[in-house]
Amino acid sequence: MPAVADDDVLGAGLVKVLFAVVGAPALLLVAALACSSAVVTAPSSAPAEAPRPAAPEAAPAPPPTSVLEGIFTEAQAERGQVAYEAHCGECHGEGLGGGEMAPGLTGVAFRFRWRGLKVADIYDSVQSTMPPEEPATLGDQVYIDVVAFLLSANGYPAGDRELAADSNLLEGIAVERMPP
Ligand code: HEC
Known part of the structure; x- marks a missing residue:
């Protein structure tokens, strides 16, 4: 069936x-x-x-502890260079090599002067003594930009955040030697 x-x-x-x-x-x-x-x-x-x-994007980056970490931006160092040429270069030289009037600000002189110290020491020293005729007249932003330029000119790397004129922050950043 x-x-x-x-x-x-x-x-x-x-x-x-x-x-x-x-x-x-x-x-x-x-x-x-x-x-x-x-x-x-x-x-x-x-x-x-x-x-x-x-979330990764929500976590603030920890504050830097060393000049080797890229603590300023390229653009900031360039601003600093403009300010340096306007306010410092006549004495310290266009290439920061110094002159009859003032010491050089790069190389051995720089390392010897700032070794073991903090970026705060560079900032405070420059801000409170330079230019010699009229110290502390350029404004915090100009001084910190010039510090960024000095670090850049001494071979320290730029990074992706600007260096702020914040003494707590600067106190924490060691001026370490560049690795050979
Ligand atoms: C009129 C000339 C003159 C100008 C302009 C000038 N400096 Fe100087 N600078 C000097 C002299 C002179 C010294 C050495 C001072 C000393 O040893 O007491 C010096 C020292 C320094 C030092 C070493 C400080 C230290 O404690 O070792 C730094 C860094 C510096 N100057 C940065 C700057 C910067 C940045 C500017 C611009 C904002 C500037 N100077 C402008 C003459 C000048």
Whole structure:
């Protein structure tokens, strides 16, 4: 009886299809209920205020501790160079090599003068004594830009943040020797 067999096969097939259609949503519903009850009960079993890892872009970069870390920007050093040429170069020389009037500000002289000290010492010294005729007249921003230029001219690397005229910050930055 091929026709009956065909009907049976067809009938079984229909049941399977029906189960697939009805059964799958039923399973989804059960799963959804299980999930929602898990969400509701989760706070009682797990700490609700679990510390989340901070998003990388939200974490402030730690303050630099060394002149080797790229503590000023290229643009800042260039501003500093303009200010240097306007206010310092006549005595210390265009290439910072010094002259009859004033000591050089690069190379051995620079390293010997500032070794073991902090960027704050360079900033304070320059700000409070230069230019000799009228010290502390150029404004904090100009002085810190000039310090950035002096560091740049001594081979220290630029980075992606500007150096601020903030004595706490500058106190923490060691004038380390450039690695050979
Ligand atoms: C009129 C000339 C003159 C001008 C302008 C001048 N300086 Fe000087 N500078 C000197 C002399 C002279 C000394 C040495 C002072 C000393 O040893 O007591 C000196 C010393 C320095 C020192 C070494 C300080 C130290 O404690 O060792 C630095 C750094 C410096 N100047 C930076 C600058 C900067 C930056 C400017 C511009 C903002 C500037 N100078 C402008 C004449 C000048």
